[in-house]
Amino acid sequence: MIPAKFDYARPQTEEEAVRVLAEAGPEAKVLAGGQSLMPMLRLRLSFPELLVDVGGVESMRGVREEGRELIVGAMTTHHDVVRDPRVRMHAGLLAQAAATVADPAVRHRGTLGGSLAHADPAGDLPAVCLALDATMVALGPHGYRTLPAAEFFVDYLQTALRPDELLTEIRLPMLGDWGFHYEKFHRTAQAWAVVGVAAAVRLEPGGRDGGGIAEARIGLVNMGPRPMRAHLTETALAGAAATEEAIGRAATMAAEGAHPPTDLNGSAEYREHLARVLTRRAVLAAAGDAAAGTL
Incomplete structure (x- = not known):
């Protein structure tokens, strides 16, 4: 048009x-x-x-x-x-x-x-x-x-x-010694995320084998009218062991307080399920990244 x-x-x-x-x-x-x-x-x-085109403002690049x-x-x-x-x-x-x-x-x-x-x-x-x-x-x-x-x-x-x-x-x-991972589910390679999870994790001294998780930050994509943090999961992860079991328990709270939409790509309940699954995956990967010292 x-x-x-x-x-x-x-x-x-x-x-x-x-x-x-x-x-x-x-x-x-x-x-x-x-x-x-x-x-x-x-x-x-x-x-x-x-229409104000700021493409010529070079000071805003880099x-x-x-x-x-x-x-x-x-x-x-x-x-x-x-x-x-x-x-x-x-x-x-x-x-x-x-x-x-x-x-x-x-x-x-x-x-x-x-x-x-x-x-x-x-x-x-x-x-x-x-x-x-x-x-x-x-x-x-x-x-x-x-x-x-x-x-x-x-x-x-x-x-x-x-x-x-x-x-x-x-x-x-x-974020010098943090691990990170971005996980999203989308129907096709170029489509918007049905749900996405951005996770950053800092481990305590001793890493994944002993120190556990010092702090986690988790951003959720498409779980409401604006991006949101999974605060309950972040709180549950602080001081928790960096294990699949502990991370999995914390991830069950990822959708608490969210108001995801229902549309052709999925219902609100489906998105809540995806948020829990993807949060678990993202935090596990981020914790592994931090333990490996890849940043």
Whole structure:
């Protein structure tokens, strides 16, 4: 289909983009790769009066280190996230999950910031950033502000970004000795996840043979109107032995508090079952990764 009529702007700096957004008001949309927005425009599910293309804002691309944080520009593509050695070393869960997004064509055009700002609960990367305790940095007319991932995702396709704000970068804590694993179930290779689980695990001294689990972070994909953490499972894993039995018991609580949808891909009950199964698999793999010292 053909999108409805809209005006187009292509600012070259973050400040210019914010100025254009502020002048346009709530009827403007940011184009940050377009892999989610363009289909919505063609299907006429979105009717922006102005499309603000930030593809020319070079300051929003790339990866850098700053203290004990990894800074990823919002316009960094999924492909570049996967290939960047700093992401692979310090935030491997993000690289692993980004490698599963759609297909190579989408990964070369889609961006991390675009995916997060779109806030689709079936998307892989919002739940990953939630599990990694990421911080979003937004620029508005009054300057920069930071938003923890837990506060950034508000509801279905809704974030805490204001209409005149631009997501500029994502800050990720460096997880040096953590293990990680991303597990998802989808009907076809390029389809959205029916359910996905992002797990990061830190073991106590002694590793898998003696120390047990010190801490676990688990993000759930497509288990409600926004990405969520499996807090009851995380609590049950803290101090537990890194065994199949202990991890399996904790994983039975993964769907508690979730509100998964029922659609053509499965019922809510089916998704709850998948969340428990995939959480067990992801945590076991992450614990094994941490014990092996692969990070």
